[in-house]
Amino acid sequence: MPELPEAETIARGLNAVLPGRVVRRVEVVREDVVSGAAGPFARAVAGREIRGVGRRGKNVVFTFADDSRLVVNLGMSGRFMTGADAHGDHPSTHPAVVFHLADGGWMIYDDVRRFGRLSAIPVAEWRRWSRRLGPEPLARGFTAARLRGILARSRSPVRSLLLDQRRIAGVGNIYAVEALWFARIHPQTPANAIGAAAAARLHRALRRVLRNAIRAGGTTLRNYRDANGDEGRFGRALHAYGREEEPCTRCGTAIERIVFGGRSAFVCPRCQDGSALP
DNA sequence: AGTGTATCCTGCAGGC
DNA sequence: TGCCTGCAGGATACAC
Numbered sequence: 001m002p003e004l005p006e007a008e009t010i011a012r013g014l015n016a017v018l019p020g021r022v023v024r025r026v027e028v029v030r031e032d033v034v035s036g037a038a039g040p041f042a043r044a045v046a047g048r049e050i051r052g053v054g055r056r057g058k059n060v061v062f063t064f065a066d067d068s069r070l071v072v073n074l075g076m077s078g079r080f081m082t083g084a085d086a087h088g089d090h091p092s093t094h095p096a097v098v099f100h101l102a103d104g105g106w107m108i109y110d111d112v113r114r115f116g117r118l119s120a121i122p123v124a125e126w127r128r129w130s131r132r133l134g135p136e137p138l139a140r141g142f143t144a145a146r147l148r149g150i151l152a153r154s155r156s157p158v159r160s161l162l163l164d165q166r167r168i169a170g171v172g173n174i175y176a177v178e179a180l181w182f183a184r185i186h187p188q189t190p191a192n193a194i195g196a197a198a199a200a201r202l203h204r205a206l207r208r209v210l211r212n213a214i215r216a217g218g219t220t221l222r223n224y225r226d227a228n229g230d231e232g233r234f235g236r237a238l239h240a241y242g243r244e245e246e247p248c249t250r251c252g253t254a255i256e257r258i259v260f261g262g263r264s265a266f267v268c269p270r271c272q273d274g275s276a277l278p
Numbered sequence: 279a280g281t282g283t284a285t286c287c288t289g290c291a292g293g294c
Numbered sequence: 295t296g297c298c299t300g301c302a303g304g305a306t307a308c309a310c
Contacts, residue, residue, distance in 0.1 A: 032286085032287090075286095075287095076287090076288095077287090077288080077289095094288085111287095112287080112288055112289070113286085113287045113288050113289085114286080114287055114288085115286065115287065154279085154280090155279080155280075156279080156280060156281085157280095157281095160280085160281090222289085222290080223289090260281085260282090261281075261282085262281095262282075262283075262284095
């Protein structure tokens with residue numbers, strides 16, 4: 001579920017309330033969501049002071065005072081919720097890991113489908129961990145030329161390339177589909193067939209879509225809620241994703257759903273007909 | 279190298 | 295109401 005904008009929204013929400021607080025005890029309710037065994041995971045996190053909460057790609061990253069980290073990939077249905085009162089009710093329906101804080105507060109990682117993964121990363125492993133991911137698409141250094149270089153190295157369909165976290169970090173199916181609609185590029189276009197002008201359109205579209213989605217607090221289709229329990233408001237701004245048989249907002253042609261790489265893509269057969277590749 | 283398929287899970291919507 | 299199918303924001307492993 002959550003892609004870059006959702007992870008960013010969650011990280012910001014957590015960063016507003018967690019820095020300076022200490023994790024007293026970690027309760028692993030569902031062992032399958034932590035990497036490695038529950039015991040070592042809990043021991044790696046318990047006792048640490050949270051210095052900040054950020055994001056890398058689609059991952060929410062907690063940095064502790066000793067520079068070790070807790071990295072959370074939210075999978076399809078991962079969520080965070082926090083509360084101040086240890087004895088209060090909490091809204092978690094599928095708690096997977098409960099973090100008891102030293103001041104009596106709590107943070108729960110809740111995950112219906114349990115595709116999410118929580119990993120404790122020691123200081124010495126952080127660089128290596130982060131390097132497995134491609135560049136951040138919203139970073140200053142991510143230029144149109146850089147995107148074009150990435151595209152040029154692959155013949156795979158451009159949508160598949162955008163979803164490959166090793167090449168670009170944080171883009172998921174919704175925003176890949178949306179950016180390709182804006183750029184008028186068919187999702188199955190071989191990446192290396194995309195010329196300089198089309199690559200520049202895609203670069204602009206990708207950053208625009210991601211930025212606007214962050215501004216809207218992400219996209220809620222079903223599960224997604226931010227750290228305050230609020231829905232994302234970007235669903236209203238979708239032009240292609242999930243709009244099968246609805247009119248293209250640019251030309252009125254019915255949006256089509258196609259499936260490849262095991263995932264749905266949505267395309268305007270007229271705007272994205274493969275003729276605007278230069 | 280790239281693609282299709284299966285797998286990990288649960289919940290929901292739609293058809294009958 | 296119940297049963298069945300298909301679908302879902304992700305990631306990974308495997309065979310071809």
